[in-house]
Amino acid sequence: MSIKQRLILSNIGMVVLPIVGFLLVEVVLGYVMFVIFDGSMEGPNLQLFFNFRLIAIILILVITNGLLTYYVSRSIITPIKQLTLSARNISEGDLEYSVETNKKDELGELSNTFEAMRLSLKQAKEDQARYERNRQELIASISHDLSTPLTSIKGYVQGIQDGVANTPEKLERYMDIIYRTADDMDDLINNLFRYSKLDIEQIPFEFEEVDLYSFFTDFIDELAFDLEQEEGMATLKACKNDDYIVKADREQLRRIVTNIVQNSLKYMDKEHKKIEVYLKSESQQVKVEISDNGSGIAQQDISHLFESFYRTDASRNSSTGGSGLGLAIVKKIIEEHDGKVWAESVQGEGTSIYFTLKKVSS
Numbered sequence: 001m002s003i004k005q006r007l008i009l010s011n012i013g014m015v016v017l018p019i020v021g022f023l024l025v026e027v028v029l030g031y032v033m034f035v036i037f038d039g040s041m042e043g044p045n046l047q048l049f050f051n052f053r054l055i056a057i058i059l060i061l062v063i064t065n066g067l068l069t070y071y072v073s074r075s076i077i078t079p080i081k082q083l084t085l086s087a088r089n090i091s092e093g094d095l096e097y098s099v100e101t102n103k104k105d106e107l108g109e110l111s112n113t114f115e116a117m118r119l120s121l122k123q124a125k126e127d128q129a130r131y132e133r134n135r136q137e138l139i140a141s142i143s144h145d146l147s148t149p150l151t152s153i154k155g156y157v158q159g160i161q162d163g164v165a166n167t168p169e170k171l172e173r174y175m176d177i178i179y180r181t182a183d184d185m186d187d188l189i190n191n192l193f194r195y196s197k198l199d200i201e202q203i204p205f206e207f208e209e210v211d212l213y214s215f216f217t218d219f220i221d222e223l224a225f226d227l228e229q230e231e232g233m234a235t236l237k238a239c240k241n242d243d244y245i246v247k248a249d250r251e252q253l254r255r256i257v258t259n260i261v262q263n264s265l266k267y268m269d270k271e272h273k274k275i276e277v278y279l280k281s282e283s284q285q286v287k288v289e290i291s292d293n294g295s296g297i298a299q300q301d302i303s304h305l306f307e308s309f310y311r312t313d314a315s316r317n318s319s320t321g322g323s324g325l326g327l328a329i330v331k332k333i334i335e336e337h338d339g340k341v342w343a344e345s346v347q348g349e350g351t352s353i354y355f356t357l358k359k360v361s362s
Contacts (some may be wrong), residue, residue, distance in 0.1 A: 076107065152177070231271070234276075256355065277290050285356045287356050327353075337358070
């Protein structure tokens with residue numbers, strides 16, 4: 001019931017209830033006085049009757065008006081006190097005091113609006129704290145991923161200076177390690193630069209119509225040629241007659257697929273590496289699945305797979321390396337295409353990365 005309706009009913013009650021009370025008092029008091037005085041209501045008896053009736057009328061007016069006023073005022077003042085207390089707590093930084101209510105009046109709506117504001121502030125505070133944690137983790141990850149190869153380079157240079165590499169073969173091996181380590185650092189810095197530009201939306205996208213069937217046919221041919229040297233294979237599985245034309249930036253699309261495939265090959269633990277690409281034409285989009293037969297990913301890691309610098313414990317070693325930015329870059333590029341990306345995996349069997357791209361409107 002709204003406050004306006006309550007006030008109207010209260011005013012009506014202040015008129016109706018006293019009248020009903022007066023009638024009851026008149027009947028009850030008249031009967032009582034008639035019995036007490038044996039039907040004689042003259043002189044002093046009549047005056048006493050009028051005095052009792054006056055007192056009863058005053059009491060009825062005071063009680064009915066007092067109760068109605070108390071009820072209405074309490075229904076208004078109590079929520080206002082709660083809102084005041086909540087506002088004071090919020091101003092002091094306490095966002096845990098809830099003012100949610102199931103009342104349907106104006107103050108109930110105000111309380112729920114205030115509650116929504118409190119939840120928004122709480123979410124903003126949590127987001128800020130999470131952003132700060134991510135920033136600190138980002139700095140720590142960058143420091144780790146740059147300091148580790150730098151330490152390695154310094155160690156091998158020191159070895160050369162100290163004459164440890166005292167044969168041409170050992171010197172060549174040291175120089176080769178230094179070059180590869182520096183090259184890994186260069187890749188990390190390039191990925192950092194690219195990720196930062198994507199994060200602040202400074203990379204221009206040149207969208208065009210791309211036939212994904214033709215695109216992946218060429219890509220798989222190149223990949224299959226490379227994998228043949230390692231007794232691996234890459235295949236494309238799609239219905240050639242379906243519509244796979246999407247709106248995409250061809251260069252960024254190639255970066256998406258390259259990053260996914262490189263990530264898959266990095267964690268291959270099978271003797272014969274296998275990459276399979278599936279295309280599925282849907283009504284408004286094309287779904288791409290890139291599947292491998294690698295080591296797989298633990299279920300608790302899948303939800304974090306596309307976060308920046310996230311790597312599973314097994315991958316943080318010298319044999320696999322990696323910046324931890326490849327799939328984070330994939331996610332940002334796909335989001336710029338208004339698509340979605342996700343992963344499914346079974347440990348010991350392999351991982352599938354899915355993403356969608358919107359079809360060209362016909």
